[in-house]
Amino acid sequence: MSIIQDSPLTRKLSAFVALSDAELAVLDRLHQRRRSFVAGRDLVHQGQSDQAAYILSEGWVCSYKIQPDGSRQIVDFQIPGDFLGLRSVLLHTSDHSIEPVVDIQAAEVLASDLLEAFAHTPRLAMAVLWAVSRDEAMVVEHLVCIGRRDANARMAHFLLELGVRLALVGMGSKAGYDCPLTQYHLADALGLSAVHVNRVLRQLREAGLVTFRDGHVTFDDYERLVALADFDPAYLDQTGPLLK
């Protein structure tokens, strides 16, 4: 039991539901089919059908759509404790592609595994519904921001959101976090050029707000960065379990 109580998914779902031993055991069974995937090779292709979903336990992943002009829009990044392709396993064809940013570890989950888990504990169904709703709230937040934040505020918001998400699974704090993303990832996620990303990061660093260097994000002045980004983490819903 002790292993699974420390799994990132367990930590994350515990923000929504106080998990019983029986529920922890069901979560444990969902982690049975562990697999490794190498960086840069798609787990799921846009337009693919009959695929599995995964629970990410180690590493970073990005979800993206290829646009008709061949450019890539990154929709979101997944970190340990996140589902990969849960939407893809429920819809007939995947509406997006999923690519490991680094080598990853993930547990394969079929629709039938979820159905069986939900049959054992409906509270787990609510918890997964919460996780999906939280993912949707993030995409809505990104949608609403796009028009209104300038490049500096968008970058600040992005780095702060990742920090709060990572803190939930024990991988970050208000001091900072390790981050394997390249400037190309940031560019494709924020709709900026790599050159522009470079300039924005330099400006934020020179203003004494945040430093992203050598695979690590350091918050140099967390509160001022929050003010610049107009960042309110309420949509990430990490204030403690709603279901006791």
Place this chain on the structure above:
Amino acid sequence: MSIIQDSPLTRKLSAFVALSDAELAVLDRLHQRRRSFVAGRDLVHQGQSDQAAYILSEGWVCSYKIQPDGSRQIVDFQIPGDFLGLRSVLLHTSDHSIEPVVDIQAAEVLASDLLEAFAHTPRLAMAVLWAVSRDEAMVVEHLVCIGRRDANARMAHFLLELGVRLALVGMGSKAGYDCPLTQYHLADALGLSAVHVNRVLRQLREAGLVTFRDGHVTFDDYERLVALADFDPAYLDQTGPLLK
């Protein structure tokens, strides 16, 4: 049973799961607390907590966020068969507001009702998860479009998506559908001014593609409109039940 088999939610969930009589009865119980709401008065306020969710059975609703400058970004519209505020009942505080576009009928659903329903039938939990995933796929599609479609293509895509969603609940076809939205709704959803919306609708009408007039959308040339919008409805996942 016959009433509920005809409910919009039943029609919609049937696109994902072939519902048994027992499952239909559980859905029926979710519709017990029927309520009416008048147009223009918020059901849920952004930042509110401890609210209920609703299943919309009649009328149209919009979900929006108020931005710091006081302007309104409409995130999506809900039509019969859609959940209202499901995300709000799962997250501690609502990340958006919900306002009836016209007078509506909706059934109130508490988190405890959902938990009880899921305990009776885990397949229903999967179906609700599917509905939420489909909502997320829509927001992702909107996010990815914003940068790449011009105003005419964005409007065309918007009117086509609504048509496909309405067709699923028996309220539209490739000929067209009744639509109570004003030009202000379209403007706040598409990030255009009302004057611009007016001009775009005139251009689409004069090109013989689609006419939106007197509360009705008429598709004058469906296939050409699809080509203009580069519209692929796969993300709406309406090709028949995945769970038999």
